[in-house]
Amino acid sequence: MAFFNIFNIAGSGMSAQSVRLNTVASNLANADSVSSSAATAYKARYPVFQAIQTSLVTPGAAIDPTKGADASVKVADIVQSTAPGAARYEPGNPLADANGYVYSSNVNVVEQMADMISASRSYQNDVEVLETSKQLMLDTLKLGS
Amino acid sequence: MPLDLNTYLGIEPDALRVYSQRAEVLAANLANADTPGYQARDIDFRAALAAAGSEGGTLPPVTTSPQDIGGASSGAGGVSTEQFLKYRIPLAPALDGNTVDSQMEESQFAQNTVRFQATLTFLNNRFSELSTAITGQ
Numbered sequence: 001m002a003f004f005n006i007f008n009i010a011g012s013g014m015s016a017q018s019v020r021l022n023t024v025a026s027n028l029a030n031a032d033s034v035s036s037s038a039a040t041a042y043k044a045r046y047p048v049f050q051a052i053q054t055s056l057v058t059p060g061a062a063i064d065p066t067k068g069a070d071a072s073v074k075v076a077d078i079v080q081s082t083a084p085g086a087a088r089y090e091p092g093n094p095l096a097d098a099n100g101y102v103y104s105s106n107v108n109v110v111e112q113m114a115d116m117i118s119a120s121r122s123y124q125n126d127v128e129v130l131e132t133s134k135q136l137m138l139d140t141l142k143l144g145s
Numbered sequence: 146m147p148l149d150l151n152t153y154l155g156i157e158p159d160a161l162r163v164y165s166q167r168a169e170v171l172a173a174n175l176a177n178a179d180t181p182g183y184q185a186r187d188i189d190f191r192a193a194l195a196a197a198g199s200e201g202g203t204l205p206p207v208t209t210s211p212q213d214i215g216g217a218s219s220g221a222g223g224v225s226t227e228q229f230l231k232y233r234i235p236l237a238p239a240l241d242g243n244t245v246d247s248q249m250e251e252s253q254f255a256q257n258t259v260r261f262q263a264t265l266t267f268l269n270n271r272f273s274e275l276s277t278a279i280t281g282q
Binding site for chain 2: 003006010016017072119129
């Protein structure tokens with residue numbers, strides 16, 4: 001029955017969005033972290049979502065519209081942003097390098113907040129789909145009584 | 146007069162099946178709302194139900210094993226409505242190639258749910274008619 005698949009699909013969406021929320025939390029928490037070199041400064045992390053057809057064996061294969069209605073989500077990778085972080089002159093900071101500079105993270109806080117709202121909306125959508133499907137299944141079980 | 150339960154229930158069981166398949170497609174669209182390159186799909190409901198109306202009145206049964214009547218027709222998953230899957234025409238595709246419009250998918254999902262429940266009500270009425278006839282009360 002197709003409704004059992006919905007649990008898997010919406011569940012995969014929820015876990016993917018929670019990974020995204022996790023990266024947002026990590027990025028926001030480290031927004032003000034500083035480091036003594038540009039290479040070791042915190043870089044913003046982003047999940048890469050990928051659609052997979054659970055009915056097909058090869059994950060990552062292109063979606064074939066004629067094969068299977070299901071397409072769940074998986075987090076294919078977590079990539080680090082390559083945007084440059086700012087260097088600040090703080091000679092009093094114990095982490096400052098020989099020239100007195102500390103290197104801050106490249107996290108864009110406003111972008112992370114927007115990402116957080118988008119992730120939580122998508123998560124709520126998936127929960128709603130799950131709730132509705134569960135109700136429909138229960139109604140079908142009571143058919144004829 | 147013998148009563149064929151399949152004829153008596155009419156198209157409702159097939160409609161129920163197509164609705165549940167469509168719910169799955171819409172759920173997949175919503176789950177992939179943030180997946181780059183994902184293209185939203187939907188079931189051509191009219192064609193799917195028209196196919197249910199012809200060919201002896203039912204959708205081809207889902208068979209997963211060669212020992213089933215009719216042999217193994219479709220591969221893993223065995224979804225008999227998959228030939229009616231179509232890509233949506235995007236209204237405003239995102240820069241990352243994603244064509245899911247969350248609001249639209251949500252409203253379609255709600256509509257699909259209401260129709261599913263309506264069909265369930267019709268089926269329930271059929272069954273209660275039948276039990277009225279059986280008990281004679």
